[in-house]
Amino acid sequence: MTTDTIADNLGVPVPDLWKGAHRDDRTRPRSRQRLLGPSSIGLCRRRAAYEVHGTWPTDLADNMHAAILGTWLHEGILRVLREQYGAHTELELTDGVILGHADAYWAPGTPHPRATDAQAADMGVVEDVKTKSTRALDVVVRQGPSQAEWFQVHLYAHLLRTGGLKDHPQLPTGEPLPVDVVRLRYVGREYGQVVVHQRAYDEDVTQQALAWAEDVLASPEPEAMPRDLDGPGLSIICDNCPFKTACWNLDQLADDGRAPQTILAENTESITEALRAYADAAEVESAAKKRKAKARKMLDAADAGTYGAFRLSWSGGNPRPPEPDPEAMIRIIEGLGVGIPMRSGGRSSRTIGVSRVPEAG
Structure with missing residues (x-):
């Protein structure tokens, strides 16, 4: 404000x-x-x-x-x-x-x-x-x-x-x-x-x-x-x-939701380099997520406190207030014979797929 x-x-x-x-x-x-x-x-x-x-x-x-x-x-x-x-x-x-x-x-x-x-x-x-x-x-x-x-x-x-x-x-x-x-x-x-x-x-x-x-x-x-x-x-x-x-060049970007970083991928070489960076990071991220998930399971019963160079704390775990049940609401509306109000679903987000091309034998 x-x-x-x-x-x-x-x-x-x-x-x-x-x-x-x-x-x-x-x-x-x-x-x-x-x-x-x-x-x-x-x-x-x-x-x-x-x-x-x-x-x-x-x-x-x-x-x-x-x-x-x-x-x-x-x-x-x-x-x-x-x-x-x-x-x-x-x-x-x-x-x-x-x-x-x-x-x-x-x-x-x-x-x-x-x-x-x-x-x-x-x-x-x-x-x-x-x-x-x-x-x-x-x-x-x-x-x-x-x-x-x-x-x-x-x-x-x-x-x-x-x-x-x-x-x-x-x-x-x-x-x-x-x-x-x-x-x-x-x-x-x-x-x-x-x-x-x-x-x-x-x-x-x-x-x-x-x-x-x-x-x-x-x-x-x-x-x-x-x-x-x-x-x-x-x-x-x-x-x-x-x-x-x-x-x-924000004033030159087309009004189609493109990210500013698209100006960095102007030719085949820069696109290839971005794909390499994405694939490398995805592989590291996948391995890190697995390690993190295992460590999180191991810590599930640990008490808060200081362990060596690390401090463990917990938050959350409180009961939530009741919230609407969409499926029950739909059943009630259908039972009344009333059409369910709909709105435009828009577009789904784009999902990128990056895979390595096998080297030629």
Whole structure:
């Protein structure tokens, strides 16, 4: 819902919160920058190329409520890190090609009101804060940070270490600043869960990120870069990409329900490759389903609890309320001699069949 719901309309104008919030969000410096940002590096090369080439967004959504809530929460988190733990926050960093804003930085030995021995260690630390939905946070718990997230925080460290800090009231600008540790802090938007990953700064990771950026910066046009994600409907990043229509030619798709990914199968070679991928995945999926089904049967009588590196929990199993019995309803209607109301059945969904052609003897 993009407008406020007014329960008691007295004729008094009520400012629309979300319309104003979206206008405010689009005026932020990070929304208007044209240099390549660390948060875009490692994500999708074509999206990054659209940014580098100054392409005007084709998809400015007005339903990014969760993202804006995350921005508001983010601001509060940085205030706490700054006021309670002595962090320098929102540091503008650039080398003239990459422009970013590091969330928090502690110089070696930074004093702060609530210091502990560990926090006061003589090490430079740069931190990036990310707000996540509960589902996305669960992915972080299970799989750890993504490569793009490690790229981002390492690039902040790199820019600090190479004198990329600009216009700061307390820290020396244009001079190398020590960074020994990079940290990612994830905060759940719904319940405030916190997950932290940190590691020693790794120059190899930085070089991989810089090589990725150089590839994009050398592109003659966005279309020269590959799509690194799976596309609308398969990737939440693509679903919310400001260049979604331009990237996937959504305005040229026939109105027949075709998936955007059909543009990837333009010739016999690409169709053959898609068939190979489908057949390979189907075979792996079939074997995995069998293993999963057996394991599920084995666990049917197990109590909830922690077993080694795994936590088992159960949900459901509650009695359901009564529900209509369609077959009994039909028998009653037929017994009354009344015709059963019918509606169009539409079309059945298409079912794909993929099999391997036997090799010629």
